[in-house]
Amino acid sequence: MNSILELHGAPTGNCIRAAIALEEAGLAYTARLVDLSKGQHQGADHLSLNPAGKVPVLVERKGDETLFVLTQSNAIIFYAAEKAPERLLPIAADHRATVYERFFFFLTDVIAPSHSAFFLRGQGLSDGSARLVERMLSSIEMAEQFVSADAYMGGSCFSIADIAAYSIMSSVDTDIPWDRLPNLRRWYEMVSVRPSVVRGFQAFSPQ
Ligand SMILES: N[C@@H](CCC(=O)N[C@@H](CS)C(=O)NCC(=O)O)C(=O)O
Known part of the structure; x- marks a missing residue:
């Protein structure tokens, strides 16, 4: 078995x-x-x-x-x-390190403030929450440079960095200033139709 x-x-x-x-x-x-x-x-x-x-x-x-x-x-x-x-992390040490750099950027500079903002909002601390949301959105804007140099967040292939980036950006996509972020928009649209991403979003949601 x-x-x-x-x-x-x-x-x-x-x-x-x-x-x-x-x-x-x-x-x-x-x-x-x-x-x-x-x-x-x-x-x-x-x-x-x-x-x-x-x-x-x-x-x-x-x-x-x-x-x-x-x-x-x-x-x-x-x-x-x-x-x-090789599906989610490159083999070569330098390429892998770049993926880690971008993955942890999203984890610490975008996802962590987003979770903290959610917590503060629940505590009635809406000013503090709004400051953290602003900070998170300005970090997201910085990611324009990653996808200007390469197709994906961590290089030429999809990786764990794209998972971290896409999952958090999709929760605030109406607040992102897409007009001044053309490469980020191209990347976002490409990842949004990736089959693993579509299925991952459906895993716990009614069809
Ligand atoms: N650091 C944990 C956080 C897990 C977490 O906070 N999960 C939330 C849902 S996203 C949860 O279980 N919330 C229920 C609760 O805290 O009561 C992880 O990344 O898995």
Whole structure:
């Protein structure tokens, strides 16, 4: 009996990023919806997989046996990249380092402020939240230079950097000043129709 992969998640940025990576790596998996609005992430079944009560969670099972559990969306992305050499990370050290540079740029300069802004808004701190959103949007504008030099964020091939970039930009796309970012717009339109990206977005959403 072969083992199977399950991705437990919801239609949120972190889960979509993980789903796109599994899709792009060509790994077969079953998406298991965890309904956050019903508190399923705090139920005993989910807490037994991730005591932090968060999604996504990747689970490898063989029959009734749980072989492997991985939390953290970015760990799941790297797991997918390792399983499919060259699909999400280049082999050459310098090319790979550029992908890391862009991936961590989006993680730390765009996704992290976006999550912090969301948290502050929930706390009623709308001024602080708005400042972080401005900062995030100006970081996004800086990415115009990456896709002016190359077709994709980290070079000539699609990579984990594109997953990080596209998933967060799609959540704020109406706030992005596309008119002054022609290369970013070309890249965004190209990635939006990529089959792995389309399927990743659908993984936890009703069709
Ligand atoms: N650093 C974690 C963050 C996970 C996370 O915050 N997930 C959110 C959904 S995107 C969640 O589970 N929220 C439910 C909660 O915090 O109660 C990752 O990247 O996987």
